[in-house]
Amino acid sequence: MGEHHPPRSASEAQFLAEHVAGRMFENDRASRALGMAIAKVGPGSAKLTMAVRPDMVNGHAICHGGFIFTLADSTFAFACNSYNFNTVAQGCSIEYLAPAREGDVLTAVAQERSLAGRTGVYDIEVTNQRGETIALFRGKSYRIKGHIVEGV
Numbered sequence: 001m002g003e004h005h006p007p008r009s010a011s012e013a014q015f016l017a018e019h020v021a022g023r024m025f026e027n028d029r030a031s032r033a034l035g036m037a038i039a040k041v042g043p044g045s046a047k048l049t050m051a052v053r054p055d056m057v058n059g060h061a062i063c064h065g066g067f068i069f070t071l072a073d074s075t076f077a078f079a080c081n082s083y084n085f086n087t088v089a090q091g092c093s094i095e096y097l098a099p100a101r102e103g104d105v106l107t108a109v110a111q112e113r114s115l116a117g118r119t120g121v122y123d124i125e126v127t128n129q130r131g132e133t134i135a136l137f138r139g140k141s142y143r144i145k146g147h148i149v150e151g152v
Helices: 010-027 029-033 065-080
Strands: 037-042 045-051 087-096 105-116 119-127 133-143
Touching: 010 029, 010 037, 010 065, 029 065, 037 065, 045 065, 065 087, 065 105, 065 119, 065 133, 105 133
Parallel strands: none
Antiparallel strands: 037 045, 045 105, 087 133, 105 119, 119 133
16 A cells, blocks of 8 residues: 554544544444444444344344344444555455344454454454354455545
Protein backbone atom coordinates (compact mmCIF):
# COMPACT_ATOMS: atom_id res chain seq x y z
CA MET A 1 0.00 0.00 0.00
CA GLY A 2 2.89 2.36 0.67
CA GLU A 3 0.79 4.08 3.36
CA HIS A 4 2.55 4.76 6.62
CA HIS A 5 1.12 6.49 9.64
CA PRO A 6 2.88 7.28 12.90
CA PRO A 7 2.07 4.92 15.77
CA ARG A 8 -1.04 5.88 17.71
CA SER A 9 -1.48 5.87 21.46
CA ALA A 10 -3.86 3.26 22.86
CA SER A 11 -6.55 5.91 23.41
CA GLU A 12 -6.14 7.28 19.86
CA ALA A 13 -6.32 3.75 18.40
CA GLN A 14 -9.46 3.04 20.45
CA PHE A 15 -11.08 6.32 19.34
CA LEU A 16 -10.26 5.51 15.71
CA ALA A 17 -11.71 1.98 15.98
CA GLU A 18 -14.95 3.35 17.47
CA HIS A 19 -15.20 6.14 14.88
CA VAL A 20 -14.64 3.71 12.00
CA ALA A 21 -17.17 1.24 13.45
CA GLY A 22 -19.78 3.98 13.73
CA ARG A 23 -19.33 4.96 10.09
CA MET A 24 -19.34 1.37 8.89
CA PHE A 25 -22.45 0.47 10.91
CA GLU A 26 -24.27 3.54 9.60
CA ASN A 27 -23.71 2.23 6.05
CA ASP A 28 -24.21 -1.49 6.85
CA ARG A 29 -27.85 -2.06 5.99
CA ALA A 30 -27.47 -5.85 6.06
CA SER A 31 -26.20 -6.07 9.64
CA ARG A 32 -28.74 -3.53 10.87
CA ALA A 33 -31.61 -5.31 9.08
CA LEU A 34 -30.69 -8.53 10.89
CA GLY A 35 -30.88 -6.72 14.23
CA MET A 36 -27.17 -6.80 14.97
CA ALA A 37 -25.75 -4.36 17.49
CA ILE A 38 -22.17 -3.38 18.22
CA ALA A 39 -21.35 -4.18 21.84
CA LYS A 40 -17.66 -3.23 21.68
CA VAL A 41 -14.88 -2.48 19.22
CA GLY A 42 -11.17 -1.90 19.56
CA PRO A 43 -8.03 -2.11 17.47
CA GLY A 44 -8.20 -5.56 15.84
CA SER A 45 -11.24 -6.64 17.84
CA ALA A 46 -15.03 -6.43 17.85
CA LYS A 47 -18.06 -7.79 19.66
CA LEU A 48 -21.52 -7.87 18.07
CA THR A 49 -24.84 -9.31 19.22
CA MET A 50 -27.91 -10.58 17.40
CA ALA A 51 -31.17 -12.09 18.63
CA VAL A 52 -32.45 -15.13 16.73
CA ARG A 53 -35.84 -14.08 15.34
CA PRO A 54 -38.63 -16.41 14.15
CA ASP A 55 -37.77 -15.60 10.50
CA MET A 56 -34.20 -16.88 11.05
CA VAL A 57 -35.27 -20.43 11.94
CA ASN A 58 -34.94 -23.21 9.34
CA GLY A 59 -36.86 -26.44 8.75
CA HIS A 60 -35.04 -28.12 11.64
CA ALA A 61 -36.43 -25.49 14.06
CA ILE A 62 -32.92 -24.08 14.63
CA CYS A 63 -31.23 -20.89 13.46
CA HIS A 64 -30.17 -21.13 9.82
CA GLY A 65 -26.38 -21.40 9.66
CA GLY A 66 -26.22 -18.55 7.18
CA PHE A 67 -27.40 -16.10 9.83
CA ILE A 68 -24.77 -17.33 12.29
CA PHE A 69 -22.15 -17.01 9.55
CA THR A 70 -23.33 -13.48 8.76
CA LEU A 71 -23.05 -12.42 12.41
CA ALA A 72 -19.50 -13.82 12.57
CA ASP A 73 -18.61 -12.27 9.21
CA SER A 74 -19.89 -8.83 10.24
CA THR A 75 -17.92 -9.04 13.49
CA PHE A 76 -14.84 -10.00 11.47
CA ALA A 77 -15.41 -6.94 9.24
CA PHE A 78 -15.55 -4.54 12.17
CA ALA A 79 -12.37 -6.01 13.68
CA CYS A 80 -10.27 -6.00 10.52
CA ASN A 81 -11.38 -2.52 9.43
CA SER A 82 -10.72 -0.99 12.86
CA TYR A 83 -7.46 0.61 11.70
CA ASN A 84 -9.33 2.70 9.09
CA PHE A 85 -7.91 0.91 6.06
CA ASN A 86 -10.47 -0.60 3.67
CA THR A 87 -10.15 -4.31 4.31
CA VAL A 88 -12.13 -7.18 2.78
CA ALA A 89 -12.37 -10.92 3.32
CA GLN A 90 -10.17 -13.08 1.16
CA GLY A 91 -11.46 -16.25 2.76
CA CYS A 92 -13.32 -17.56 5.76
CA SER A 93 -14.52 -20.80 7.28
CA ILE A 94 -16.90 -21.77 10.04
CA GLU A 95 -17.45 -24.76 12.28
CA TYR A 96 -20.92 -25.15 13.78
CA LEU A 97 -20.65 -26.72 17.23
CA ALA A 98 -24.17 -26.40 18.64
CA PRO A 99 -27.56 -25.19 17.40
CA ALA A 100 -28.93 -21.75 18.11
CA ARG A 101 -32.67 -21.51 18.69
CA GLU A 102 -35.38 -18.91 18.30
CA GLY A 103 -35.07 -16.38 21.12
CA ASP A 104 -31.37 -17.00 21.70
CA VAL A 105 -29.16 -13.93 21.85
CA LEU A 106 -25.92 -14.64 20.03
CA THR A 107 -22.67 -12.82 20.72
CA ALA A 108 -19.73 -12.91 18.33
CA VAL A 109 -16.28 -11.87 19.56
CA ALA A 110 -13.46 -11.28 17.06
CA GLN A 111 -9.77 -11.29 17.92
CA GLU A 112 -6.92 -10.49 15.57
CA ARG A 113 -4.42 -13.34 15.47
CA SER A 114 -2.03 -12.01 12.83
CA LEU A 115 -1.56 -8.81 10.86
CA ALA A 116 1.32 -8.59 8.42
CA GLY A 117 1.45 -6.28 5.42
CA ARG A 118 -1.92 -6.39 3.69
CA THR A 119 -3.16 -9.64 5.23
CA GLY A 120 -4.60 -10.61 8.58
CA VAL A 121 -6.12 -13.59 10.35
CA TYR A 122 -9.05 -13.22 12.78
CA ASP A 123 -10.81 -15.75 14.98
CA ILE A 124 -14.44 -15.22 15.91
CA GLU A 125 -16.30 -17.20 18.56
CA VAL A 126 -20.11 -17.15 18.54
CA THR A 127 -21.82 -17.95 21.84
CA ASN A 128 -25.39 -17.90 23.12
CA GLN A 129 -26.72 -16.13 26.21
CA ARG A 130 -25.70 -19.10 28.37
CA GLY A 131 -22.08 -18.84 27.21
CA GLU A 132 -22.28 -22.01 25.12
CA THR A 133 -20.13 -21.94 22.00
CA ILE A 134 -22.31 -22.11 18.90
CA ALA A 135 -19.67 -21.66 16.19
CA LEU A 136 -16.01 -20.92 15.52
CA PHE A 137 -15.18 -18.77 12.49
CA ARG A 138 -11.80 -17.89 11.02
CA GLY A 139 -11.48 -15.01 8.60
CA LYS A 140 -8.53 -14.02 6.45
CA SER A 141 -8.44 -10.36 5.50
CA TYR A 142 -6.88 -8.40 2.67
CA ARG A 143 -6.26 -4.65 2.79
CA ILE A 144 -7.27 -2.72 -0.32
CA LYS A 145 -6.92 0.96 -1.24
CA GLY A 146 -8.68 3.67 0.67
CA HIS A 147 -10.03 4.46 4.11
CA ILE A 148 -13.41 4.14 5.77
CA VAL A 149 -13.17 7.62 7.27
CA GLU A 150 -11.09 10.15 5.35
CA GLY A 151 -8.87 12.67 7.10
CA VAL A 152 -8.48 10.81 10.39
